[in-house]
Amino acid sequence: MRIGFIGLGGMGSGMAANLLKAGHEVRVWNRSREAVERLLAQGAVPLDEPHQAFAADVTISMLADDVATRAVLLDSGALAAAQPGAIHLSMATLSAAFVGELVEHHRQAGVDYIAAPVFGRTDMAAAGKLNIVVAGPPAAIAKVQPLLDAMGQKTWPLGEEPVRANVVKIAGNFMLASAIEAMGEASALVQGYGVEAGDMLEILTNTLFAAPAYKGYGAMIAERRFEPAAFKLTLGLKDVGLALSAGQARNVPLPFASVLRDNLLEAVAQGEGDLDWAALGGRAMKRAGQA
Template identity: 45%
Template sequence: MEIGIIGLGSMGREIARNFVAAGHTVTAWNRSGGHVDGVRMVEKPAQTLEADMALTMLSDDSAIRSVLLDTNLLSQARSGLVHVVTSTISAAFALELVEHHRKTGIAFVAAPVLGRPDVAAKGELNVLAAGAPAALEKVKPALEVISKHIWDMGKEPPTAYAAKIACNMMITMAIEAMAEAVVLTETNGLARERFFELILGTLFGSRPYQTYSGNIIRSEYQAGFKATLGLKDLRLAKEAAADATRVLPMLDAVHGRMQEAVEAGFGDRDWSAIAKFTLDQD
């Protein structure tokens, strides 16, 4: 399959490598340049649309709007192209993308992913896929290369993005929950290593607890998923809650904590750095 990629950040590079290793022909455009072995880098994003499938991995709504919508880029796409957007975007913007794709006659598949760059490198992402069944079937072989499971989120792309935003919201809540639990247990003499041994072996053994408990134990927050991106996703969750005219108090709390971490200079550190502000408080 011929695959075009728009955006080669830390996730995009790993995904591109896996496509190449699986025998696909990959063309990529990145605003800041770069190089991936086996990938043909191009100067214009329109060149990535001369493919069977184009995958967009830009950082947010505004970046996609700038590259795709403001330039009417999709009007230059090859007939029959399926456009897959793996970025985490707002459900409201996804609706706008649905209409734009309808007008340009290009199939649109939502495919936000769960997983960090190390998971992407192993080809073990969880893909939350939504779109027309025929379009999904066409790109499924490529999505299988990068995933351990493709989750069917239905026919409407906004649904997949709402699910991804909700997942990231829950991960930040888990990080904050672990930090608050350590405050209670550590001040009463139980080492955090022993406490996490308990919860990982009993009540909370899922990947977010396994991954981020290690960061909390070591008090080390090297970037995996940046706090700035975590803050962006929590902002999207707050916008979705406002659109639903609902108050979500736990969301408000973790959004405030993430904002605190970014303002304190932790924006380029891992989003689990929000735990630091609970653990280090006087």
């Protein structure tokens, strides 16, 4: 298939590479040129402007957030350049409100909009092992399924309304943040009694909580290893904000998300914004006066 790919960050680069490996023609655009260069050897075709990515069977976007997506797709006029009948596979983590706006813009442009945010970090993206939650027009999804298969280990369908995929992504990140905070508080608690956080987390992440999320973040919290950041704390704050605003729009109180927001803000105020968001787990220990 002929694919236009917009956004070659840590995630997008791996995803585009897997599409190339699967034999697709992939034309790429990125704000900075270096990421583009790295993909040329693998067969990517460079684009000068984002609107060129819409001259394709399927356009994939994987930008940082609402702001970047608005700038590149809407304000630049890129979407307006799309052919009616085109498909836009939007894989970034976007707010529920902005997805509503995007859906309307696409409807007017006659472009099918598929929301397909992903679970997994850059290593999973590079390995084609992402979990992809997808919602949009069924025929369009059927058409892009080979692309989703090339990028992910599994696709999880959520119906026709695109925003549904986004809120599941947002809910998942909220649950991750909650798990980090819970491990942090539990660590502060047992350390108050002389138990190493690592000893407690070793037990729990091999029994009740024997899940990837707990094992990975648990080890970081136990070792206070918050650098280098695979996912910055400021991005975590942004994502918890997505949960809160999505909840507010539907009158859904989220008391855990409120606590997370306050603790993440405190971390940023204390200079920890560039650490991995696992550092949220370290705040509980600092509040308790533990080293």
